[in-house]
Amino acid sequence: MKTWLALLLIALALPAWADRFSVPKHAAFDEECASCHLAYPPQLLDAVSWRALMENLPRHFGVDASLDDNRRLAITDFLTRHAGRGGSTTSSGKPLLRITETPWFRREHDEIAAPTWQRTAIKSPANCAACHTQAASGDFRERNIHIPKRGTP
Numbered sequence: 001m002k003t004w005l006a007l008l009l010i011a012l013a014l015p016a017w018a019d020r021f022s023v024p025k026h027a028a029f030d031e032e033c034a035s036c037h038l039a040y041p042p043q044l045l046d047a048v049s050w051r052a053l054m055e056n057l058p059r060h061f062g063v064d065a066s067l068d069d070n071r072r073l074a075i076t077d078f079l080t081r082h083a084g085r086g087g088s089t090t091s092s093g094k095p096l097l098r099i100t101e102t103p104w105f106r107r108e109h110d111e112i113a114a115p116t117w118q119r120t121a122i123k124s125p126a127n128c129a130a131c132h133t134q135a136a137s138g139d140f141r142e143r144n145i146h147i148p149k150r151g152t153p
């Protein structure tokens with residue numbers, strides 16, 4: 001196989017290696033899933049994970065994010081249609097519900113020391129926009145990363 005083709009196939013299989021994601025528009029998703037945190041790009045989890053997450057909204061990481069069935073199913077459909085591919089499961093085979101627990105996320109962020117995540121201007125790895133200043137437009141490029149110093153221990 002030609003090298004470029006092999007690389008293309010790898011890139012397609014692992015879209016999370018990318019540093020820019022198109023942010024597909026979806027009214028219900030924008031209304032319901034971007035009020036407490038970033039509208040996470042759907043490409044960052046696979047379909048199995050999105051389905052599992054959407055089936056458990058009443059117990060959503062310690063908050064109640066319930067939706068009526070129509071909205072829930074419409075958003076699930078949107079997320080799974082744009083989902084990334086492959087491999088977001090725990091070692092016991094359960095789907096991972098957190099982007100921040102996926103192997104690619106850990107790999108990309110392994111140089112960040114544990115206390116950095118706890119700075120008051122960051123608080124949580126899930127707070128992408130604290131460091132990725134253009135996260136809302138799907139841009140995670142290195143040049144747009146700024147790690148806030150506030151709350152440095």
Ligand code: HEC
Nearest residue numbers: 032033036040061063064065097098099100101124126127
């Ligand atoms: C009422 C507030 C609220 C709403 C509404 C909400 N979430 Fe969340 N979500 C949270 C909280 C709190 C967390 C945990 C954040 C943390 O760990 O810092 C979270 C975490 C997540 C994570 C995991 C982030 C990580 O650690 O990788 C995903 C994915 C997610 N939410 C998707 C959604 C989707 C999809 C919707 C819409 C159906 C939604 N959320 C609506 C509050 C909310």
Ligand code: HEC
Nearest residue numbers: 017018019099108122125126127128130131140141142147
């Ligand atoms: C504490 C700051 C911080 C937070 C919070 C953070 N990141 Fe990052 N992110 C970084 C750094 C630093 C890198 C590594 C940049 C490099 O070495 O190219 C990175 C790399 C990435 C990359 C790869 C970019 C590339 O150049 O290939 C992606 C994608 C990414 N982060 C997504 C996320 C997402 C999604 C979230 C939230 C769920 C998040 N990050 C939260 C700091 C952060």
